[in-house]
Amino acid sequence: MKILITGAKGMLAKAVINKLKDENQLICTDSQELDITDKNMVMEYVEKEKPEYIINCAAYTAVDKAEEEEELAEKVNSEGPKNLAIAAGKYNCILVHISTDYVFNGDLDINKTYKENDKTMPVTVYGKTKKQGEDNIIQNSSKYYILRTAWLYGEGNNFVRTMLKLSKEKEELNVVNDQHGSPTYTEDLASIIKQIIDKKIPYGIYHTTNIGYTTWFDFTKKIFELSNISCKVNPVTSEEFVRPAKRPKNSKLSKDKILEEGITIPDWEDGLKRYLIAENVIS
Numbered sequence: 633m634k635i636l637i638t639g640a641k642g643m644l645a646k647a648v649i650n651k652l653k654d655e656n657q658l659i660c661t662d663s664q665e666l667d668i669t670d671k672n673m674v675m676e677y678v679e680k681e682k683p684e685y686i687i688n689c690a691a692y693t694a695v696d697k698a699e700e701e702e703e704l705a706e707k708v709n710s711e712g713p714k715n716l717a718i719a720a721g722k723y724n725c726i727l728v729h730i731s732t733d734y735v736f737n738g739d740l741d742i743n744k745t746y747k748e749n750d751k752t753m754p755v756t757v758y759g760k761t762k763k764q765g766e767d768n769i770i771q772n773s774s775k776y777y778i779l780r781t782a783w784l785y786g787e788g789n790n791f792v793r794t795m796l797k798l799s800k801e802k803e804e805l806n807v808v809n810d811q812h813g814s815p816t817y818t819e820d821l822a823s824i825i826k827q828i829i830d831k832k833i834p835y836g837i838y839h840t841t842n843i844g845y846t847t848w849f850d851f852t853k854k855i856f857e858l859s860n861i862s863c864k865v866n867p868v869t870s871e872e873f874v875r876p877a878k879r880p881k882n883s884k885l886s887k888d889k890i891l892e893e894g895i896t897i898p899d900w901e902d903g904l905k906r907y908l909i910a911e912n913v914i915s
């Protein structure tokens with residue numbers, strides 16, 4: 633299968649490339665080789681390569697900085713997917729696009745989970761631009777998978793690595809305990825993408841994170857417990873840890889729809905253990 637991957641230097645893209653490279657012909661492009669905001673470039677590239685799939689791993693992902701860089705975030709997260717969707721429609725490719733829990737406002741009762749067709753209501757610039765990206769894909773193509781994920785970690789800088797680093801510098805850490813979600817290993821999201829392609833499940837929007845839910849506080853405690861680190865972790869509220877972009881308190885995405893398609897997804901603790909082994913933190 634010929635597959636075009638955008639944003640190939642990003643954290644998720646690295647895992648996707650690794651997962652798909654043996655059985656497919658991959659065309660891996662970074663932002664220099666294929667700038668998704670450049671419509672002509674996208675159209676020419678897709679016409680020339682004629683891939684069967686486009687996997688869009690490119691995005692503007694600096695959630696806080698986006699509050700000040702709305703125009704750039706909008707170009708990459710909204711216009712970019714639109715260009716890819718138009719090209720995919722014209723040259724008959726299937727578009728796999730990655731979206732986010734930030735399309736919701738996170739105010740849902742914490743005992744409930746967000747389903748794919750629940751009302752979106754982004755409250756941050758990042759979330760709004762990602763939502764526009766989803767809408768642009770739906771309006772401009774018919775063969776698409778929009779995969780909403782959350783709390784990603786993998787090769788590169790990420791929350792787990794930051795916590796491991798901070799544990800060496802500080803005796804105790806304050807971590808937010810009122811935001812709930814599913815930590816998701818890029819390796820496991822890449823596996824979900826591979827299964828989607830192999831099984832050719834129906835097109836549409838799917839929630840794709842690891843299974844199970846936790847808070848950043850409990851996630852941190854689990855990272856330290858598995859890594860045999862004794863750093864003290866103190867629970868704090870979002871109000872005590874204010875960031876430029878408001879974080880959703882409820883980021884719990886229901887996986888029922890994707891699981892009903894027979895896709896297998898590991899639990900988040902299982903993903904974390906494999907990540908710590910891959911990073912040589914534990915053996």
Ligand SMILES: NC(=O)c1ccc[n+]([C@@H]2O[C@H](COP(=O)([O-])OP(=O)(O)OC[C@H]3O[C@@H](n4cnc5c(N)ncnc54)[C@H](OP(=O)(O)O)[C@@H]3O)[C@@H](O)[C@H]2O)c1
Pocket residue numbers: 638639640641642643644645662663664666667668669688689690691692693708712730731732733762781782783784785
């Ligand atoms: N990380 C998370 O926790 C998280 C959570 C939910 C959803 N997501 C979504 O998951 C996807 C992958 O995220 P990630 O963490 O792997 O992101 P990432 O590591 O920040 O990678 C994004 C990549 O996009 C590239 N890019 C930026 N502008 C581009 C353009 N105009 N044309 C082509 N490429 C461009 C960047 O390249 P340059 O560096 O060269 O600009 C970068 O390599 C994104 O859609 C993101 O919104 C992430």
